[in-house]
Amino acid sequence: MGSDENQAPQAAPRDEKDRVVIFDTTLRDGEQCPGATMTFDEKLEVAELLDEMGVDIIEAGFPIASQGDFESVQEIARRAENSVICGLARAQMKDIDVCAEAIKPAKRGRIHTFIGTSPLHRKYQMGIEKAEVLERVTASVTRARGHTDDVEWSAMDATRTEADFLCACVEAAIKAGATTVNIPDTVGYATPDEFAGLIRMLMERVPGADEIVFSTHCHNDLGLAVANSLSGVGAGARQVECAVNGLGERAGNAALEEIVMAIHTRADAMRVWTGIDTTMLTRASKLVSRVTAFPVQYNKAIVGRNAFAHESGIHQDGMLKHAGTFEIMTPESVGLKESSLVMGKHSGRHAFREKLKELGYELGGNAFEDAFVRFKALADAKKHVYDEDIEALVDQEIASAHDRIKVVALTVIAGTGGPQKATITLDVDGKQHTHEAVGDGPVDATFRAIRAWCPEARLALYQVSAVTEGTDAQAEVMVRLEADGKIATGRGSDTDTMVASARAYVSALNKLMARGARRKPETMLAS
Numbered sequence: 041m042g043s044d045e046n047q048a049p050q051a052a053p054r055d056e057k058d059r060v061v062i063f064d065t066t067l068r069d070g071e072q073c074p075g076a077t078m079t080f081d082e083k084l085e086v087a088e089l090l091d092e093m094g095v096d097i098i099e100a101g102f103p104i105a106s107q108g109d110f111e112s113v114q115e116i117a118r119r120a121e122n123s124v125i126c127g128l129a130r131a132q133m134k135d136i137d138v139c140a141e142a143i144k145p146a147k148r149g150r151i152h153t154f155i156g157t158s159p160l161h162r163k164y165q166m167g168i169e170k171a172e173v174l175e176r177v178t179a180s181v182t183r184a185r186g187h188t189d190d191v192e193w194s195a196m197d198a199t200r201t202e203a204d205f206l207c208a209c210v211e212a213a214i215k216a217g218a219t220t221v222n223i224p225d226t227v228g229y230a231t232p233d234e235f236a237g238l239i240r241m242l243m244e245r246v247p248g249a250d251e252i253v254f255s256t257h258c259h260n261d262l263g264l265a266v267a268n269s270l271s272g273v274g275a276g277a278r279q280v281e282c283a284v285n286g287l288g289e290r291a292g293n294a295a296l297e298e299i300v301m302a303i304h305t306r307a308d309a310m311r312v313w314t315g316i317d318t319t320m321l322t323r324a325s326k327l328v329s330r331v332t333a334f335p336v337q338y339n340k341a342i343v344g345r346n347a348f349a350h351e352s353g354i355h356q357d358g359m360l361k362h363a364g365t366f367e368i369m370t371p372e373s374v375g376l377k378e379s380s381l382v383m384g385k386h387s388g389r390h391a392f393r394e395k396l397k398e399l400g401y402e403l404g405g406n407a408f409e410d411a412f413v414r415f416k417a418l419a420d421a422k423k424h425v426y427d428e429d430i431e432a433l434v435d436q437e438i439a440s441a442h443d444r445i446k447v448v449a450l451t452v453i454a455g456t457g458g459p460q461k462a463t464i465t466l467d468v469d470g471k472q473h474t475h476e477a478v479g480d481g482p483v484d485a486t487f488r489a490i491r492a493w494c495p496e497a498r499l500a501l502y503q504v505s506a507v508t509e510g511t512d513a514q515a516e517v518m519v520r521l522e523a524d525g526k527i528a529t530g531r532g533s534d535t536d537t538m539v540a541s542a543r544a545y546v547s548a549l550n551k552l553m554a555r556g557a558r559r560k561p562e563t564m565l566a567s
């Protein structure tokens with residue numbers, strides 16, 4: 041398990057026998073999940089990207105399903121530059137012939153035909169006995185081979201099929217000319233050890249097994265799709281069927297990006313490789329998410345927005361010192377520009393200082409500590425701390441560094457009951473003073489409480505805006521005061537609009553005093 045000190049993958053062995061063929065079924069099984077339907081143009085866009093990305097086989101659709109499916113498979117077949125274009129067909133002659141017609145324009149086309157082999161599927165879905173299943177396997181593969189020499193056969197519900205019967209079906213498919221045999225875990229029932237055992241058993245027992253490629257097609261009902269697929273690869277399967285973002289029936293298929301990056305990142309352990317350009321994975325994920333309108337889970341491996349984001353101080357500190365401390369892949373390797381250090385309640389001083397630097401601030405000793413304390417308080421009160429929040433906070437820190445009056449505490453009683461009342465404690469040159477006032481609304485009450493000992497300033501402007509989004513956004517308040525012919529504008533920010541208002545008012549007062557427009561604070565006290 042020991043890993044190198046950086047995230048660079050071990051040099052992968054590039055022997056053809058160790059190549060894992062990536063079969064993408066986003067446009068077929070992926071589209072089968074409720075709500076994921078894609079338009080003709082969207083399918084072409086996805087297929088183009090998969091083709092460019094190095095996907096070996098694109099399962100473009102199920103041509104018998106509809107005229108639309110037929111046409112999109114045909115157009116994808118026409119346009120594909122590199123990938124083999126595959127269509128799905130039941131064990132029915134018409135399905136196979138229509139599929140053959142759809143993939144005809146492809147440089148390289150594949151027919152993928154399947155039939156249910158398990159007792160449940162034989163009895164309830166098709167109402168046929170084992171012998172008839174075997175006959176249909178032979179007939180369908182033979183028919184498909186009449187159209188192309190690239191034929192894949194799948195045993196639907198293979199993992200719940202009797203071992204002997206599954207061997208007989210696989211043997212019949214190989215004898216009829218199947219070049220790839222797919223072993224689907226159609227209902228996501230297998231465990232990794234079981235699945236590996238199944239592949240191994242088929243490879244050992246079925247005559248001709250060494251002539252064909254075994255494939256996995258694992259569903260994610262128990263969250264094991266990727267683990268089962270990789271277990272299959274460990275046992276000798278050399279094709280993995282998967283879908284971008286893990287799209288697919290019910291809980292989905294194995295996620296393409298996870299399969300590819302597991303193989304890429306742990307080439308040292310798995311000793312296999314794929315031909316995928318991993319730097320296109322993020323683009324593919326975003327595209328599929330956009331066209332299906334299926335959001336990607338934030339903490340989804342590889343392509344989730346948190347996959348390369350760090351909020352906690354210890355991790356951020358590690359990342360700043362060496363990215364290998366908390367990342368096993370580089371963001372660039374999946375097509376992201378960089379990792380992100382997200383500022384939040386778990387962040388520490390190292391990351392905060394780095395963020396300030398990035399925003400163009402250089403705060404020394406106490407100012408830095410004060411800003412950090414205020415940042416932590418803000419992060420405790422607020423879900424997302426944006427750069428603008430930090431800027432507002434630091435600007436205020438800098439602006440108030442030499443202030444003689446500071447807001448220490450504020451309590452406001454507001455609501456429909458009235459009258460609104462504010463109690464404010466101010467620190468004036470190191471001495472604390474508390475005043476209380478009622479007003480026409482909470483802001484008026486707050487300003488009156490402040491004015492209780494400095495009545496001359498005239499309020500020329502009061503303006504509130506939100507620094508960022510959400511109900512927990514910081515309010516930024518601007519207050520303009522006029523006294524003795526001088527004008528000063530103060531700003532205050534806080535998640536509490538009243539506190540921001542008091543800070544803005546006091547900030548304007550401080551500026552007026554600094555300009556000599558006011559008497560000294562101690563002489564201003566009303567009592």
Ligand SMILES: CC(=O)SCCNC(=O)CCNC(=O)[C@H](O)C(C)(C)COP(=O)(O)OP(=O)(O)OC[C@H]1O[C@@H](n2cnc3c(N)ncnc32)[C@H](O)[C@@H]1OP(=O)(O)O
Nearest residue numbers: 069072102104105106130131132154155156165166196226
């Ligand atoms: C595990 C999988 O992902 S399998 C693929 C699932 N994908 C889809 O079904 C999407 C596209 N499907 C469709 O558009 C339609 O189901 C069609 C066009 C294929 C068939 O439509 P219909 O003829 O109206 O049949 P319907 O879907 O209601 O029932 C399926 C029929 O296919 C049969 N069938 C199912 N799988 C197979 C198979 N592999 N080989 C042969 N017959 C099969 C069923 O037994 C049933 O036959 P019956 O009508 O004799 O009872």
Ligand SMILES: CC(C)C(=O)C(=O)O
Nearest residue numbers: 154194196197224226
């Ligand atoms: C058609 C087959 C391969 C399938 O999608 C499944 O069994 O899940």
Ligand SMILES: [Mg+2]
Nearest residue numbers: 069226257289
């Ligand atoms: Mg499936």
